[in-house]
Amino acid sequence: xxxxxxxxxxxxxxxxxxxxxxxxxxxxxxxxxxxxxxxxxxxxxxxxxxxxxxxxxxxxxxxxxxxxxxxxxxxxxxxxxxxxxxxxxxxxxxxxxxxxxxxxxxxxxxxxxxxxxxxxxxxxxxxxxxxxxxxxxxxxxxxxxxxxxxxxxxxxxxxxxxxxxxxxxxxxxxxxxxxxxxxxxxxxxxxxxxxxxxxxxxxxxxxxxxxxxxx
Amino acid sequence: xxxxxxxxxxxxxxxxxxxxxxxxxxxxxxxxxxxxxxxxxxxxxxxxxxxxxxxxxxxxxxxxxxxxxxxxxxxxxxxxxxxxxxxxxxxxxxxxxxxxxxxxxxxxxxxxxxxxxxxxxxxxxxxxxxxxxxxxxxxxxxxxxxxxxxxxxxxxxxxxxxxxxxxxxxxxxxxxxxxxxxxxxxxxxxxxxxxxxxxxxxxxxxxxxxxxxxx
DNA sequence: ACTCGGAATGAATCCCCGTTCATTCTCGAG
DNA sequence: CTCGAGAATGAACGGGGATTCATTCCGAGT
Numbered sequence: 494x495x496x497x498x499x500x501x502x503x504x505x506x507x508x509x510x511x512x513x514x515x516x517x518x519x520x521x522x523x524x525x526x527x528x529x530x531x532x533x534x535x536x537x538x539x540x541x542x543x544x545x546x547x548x549x550x551x552x553x554x555x556x557x558x559x560x561x562x563x564x565x566x567x568x569x570x571x572x573x574x575x576x577x578x579x580x581x582x583x584x585x586x587x588x589x590x591x592x593x594x595x596x597x598x599x600x601x602x603x604x605x606x607x608x609x610x611x612x613x614x615x616x617x618x619x620x621x622x623x624x625x626x627x628x629x630x631x632x633x634x635x636x637x638x639x640x641x642x643x644x645x646x647x648x649x650x651x652x653x654x655x656x657x658x659x660x661x662x663x664x665x666x667x668x669x670x671x672x673x674x675x676x677x678x679x680x681x682x683x684x685x686x687x688x689x690x691x692x693x694x695x696x697x698x699x700x701x702x703x704x705x706x707x708x
Numbered sequence: 709x710x711x712x713x714x715x716x717x718x719x720x721x722x723x724x725x726x727x728x729x730x731x732x733x734x735x736x737x738x739x740x741x742x743x744x745x746x747x748x749x750x751x752x753x754x755x756x757x758x759x760x761x762x763x764x765x766x767x768x769x770x771x772x773x774x775x776x777x778x779x780x781x782x783x784x785x786x787x788x789x790x791x792x793x794x795x796x797x798x799x800x801x802x803x804x805x806x807x808x809x810x811x812x813x814x815x816x817x818x819x820x821x822x823x824x825x826x827x828x829x830x831x832x833x834x835x836x837x838x839x840x841x842x843x844x845x846x847x848x849x850x851x852x853x854x855x856x857x858x859x860x861x862x863x864x865x866x867x868x869x870x871x872x873x874x875x876x877x878x879x880x881x882x883x884x885x886x887x888x889x890x891x892x893x894x895x896x897x898x899x900x901x902x903x904x905x906x907x908x909x910x911x912x913x914x915x916x917x918x919x920x921x922x923x
Numbered sequence: 924a925c926t927c928g929g930a931a932t933g934a935a936t937c938c939c940c941g942t943t944c945a946t947t948c949t950c951g952a953g
Numbered sequence: 954c955t956c957g958a959g960a961a962t963g964a965a966c967g968g969g970g971a972t973t974c975a976t977t978c979c980g981a982g983t
Contacts, residue, residue, distance in 0.1 A: 515930095528979075533748045536970055538933095547932040558971070563909055616890075617828075628892060635889075652913075659906050662889050663882035670881020671874070674850075677843060689868050698867075699914025730960095751940055753963095762962040764943075773941065924983105931978070939969090948961070953954105 516554045519544045520568060523561050525560050528607035531564055565611060570630050573601070577637050587645035591664075591700070592693045594638060598668045599689040602675070603682050637663045642700070654703045660700060667692060731769045734759045735783065738776050743822035747777055779797070784823060785845050792852050802860035806879075806915070807908045809853060813883045814904040817890070818897050828887055850876045857915070867917045875915060882907060 522544035526535045537558055541548045555561045577594060584590040602609040638661035645651030671688050679685075736879075737759035752773055756763045758821040768777045771840045795812060799805040825834050853876035860866030 531782075537972080538970080541933095548971090549933065550931055552972070553930070632893070638734050655910050656903075659886070659903050660910065662885050662903075663907055663910065666881040666883065666885020666888075668881065669880035669885060670877050673881075674877050678847070688871075688874055688877075691874050695870050695875065695878065695914040696849075697914075699910040699912075752942080753940080756963095763941090764963065765961055767942070767961070926982095928982085929979090932974105932976080934976105936971105936973075938971090941967095941969105943964105943966080943975100944962105945964100946962080949959090951957100953956090 515550075516547065517545075519546065519551055519554055519561070520565055524565060524608050524611050527562065527565070528610040561566070562611075564629065565608075569608060569612065570634060573597075574630075574634055574637060577634075581637070581641060587641060587648060587650050588697055588701075590641045591638075591645075591697060594641070594665075595668065595689055595693045595696070599672065599685055602672050603685060606676070609672060610676060613669060613676070635665060638664060650702055651700050655700070664696060667696070730759075730761065730765075734761065734766055734769055734776070735780055739780060739826050740821050742777065742780070743825040780826060781845065784827065785849060788812075789845075789849055789852060792849075796852070796856060802856060802863060802865050803912055803916075805856045806853075809856070810879075810883065810904055810908045811913070814887065814900055816899060818886060819885050821891070824887060825891060828884055828891070850880060853879060860915070865917055866915050870915070877913060882911070 519540065523535075523540045526539045526543050527575070529535075537551055538548050540561065541551055544551075551561070555564060576597060580593050580597060581590050583625050584593055635658065639657040642651055642655075642657040642660050646653050646657065671685075671692060674689065734755065738750075738755045741754045741758050744750075745754070752766060753763050755776065756766055766776070770779065789814060792809060795808050796805050799808055806914040850873065854872040857866055857870075857875050861868050861872065871880075886900075886907060890900050890903065
């Protein structure tokens, strides 16, 4: 109906079993409606309407409603991990790396608020899903942060008496907590940026090896 | 059925409109089943069965299913805030206070794991509920932590360039994050205690005014 | 132009579960 | 012992919404 796009002009995009960008459209639509109403209050027909497809079409691309949510995590967290890897390599010091991660994490919220809300809020909606699907990927994500910290310890710039994994968990939790309260109670991008800066300072002060006069 | 309790022997407990401990029984049962299956996957009849009452009885004590969840938050978070207040007054220094809060928070998880899971996981299940009910109480809870930090700033033991509210949010987020990953992936009480100790160290190092040689 | 296979459709199905309410039970008062 | 009011029951109702599938559409190949 409200097709904004032109008719297909490229002739040979028909190798994939089903069109890839329809799948993407559905995922994007799902992000939008999940963010607005939450997973359980969203009905499949809402996703379909938002995506501009029929209800049944969704089942050509996904096993069921749960699978849609799972796929969002999968896609997006995977992408986030990639971005982190790329950005981390650009940084010189451990401090920079951690600051960058914090920026990315909270910056993403600004750009893709809806997505962030899905990852932040909906991640908790189904215990079962969380246990079965989100956890391994999520652990990988934590692993990225933990390894930055571990490297810092090897360099001697990060205190050695803290488990990198714990520090990573704490960091994730803080960012998540900041994000949630920001999204629910505040919503001003400026505040988020301030928060990111302050948190980075706080966090690094906590982690830095105890040679504070290193200036 | 499996009534362990004896028959009622006390004659005059009939002053309250409806018995108070039945309400408590239902809440306790709800905590248990919500923790196991999550809010949405739990049906009212599950709560009823767990509590040993009929489905309809629940509607004598609560407006509807949502109201049960809301009442849990209300009851329990209120109680937590009280405990924090009491414990905080027992402590001499800001550092002690913060360490104590961390201990309580994570210690509670050990003792009442199910309750903790409800507060941790289910807090996110309904955006609407979260916005309308949980937030004010939750903010009060954050306020308790923030005021401890603010006091530390007045004393000069806590760095002044961090917003107490932000620090409180970060702390809550970390504890929550630690709790979630612990509950989902680990489950060993010893690890939780270690985590509490390490996190307290990390967090305090981040917050302390930059006179680390204050020994 | 015709055929055929895969993609898309969306109305109909079917199950599930929150809530209600007619009925039964309990127990203290008279 | 009888009565009655409140408490409790749980079967039945009703609406919602995930999923299905018979049908239609589309476009490439001949």
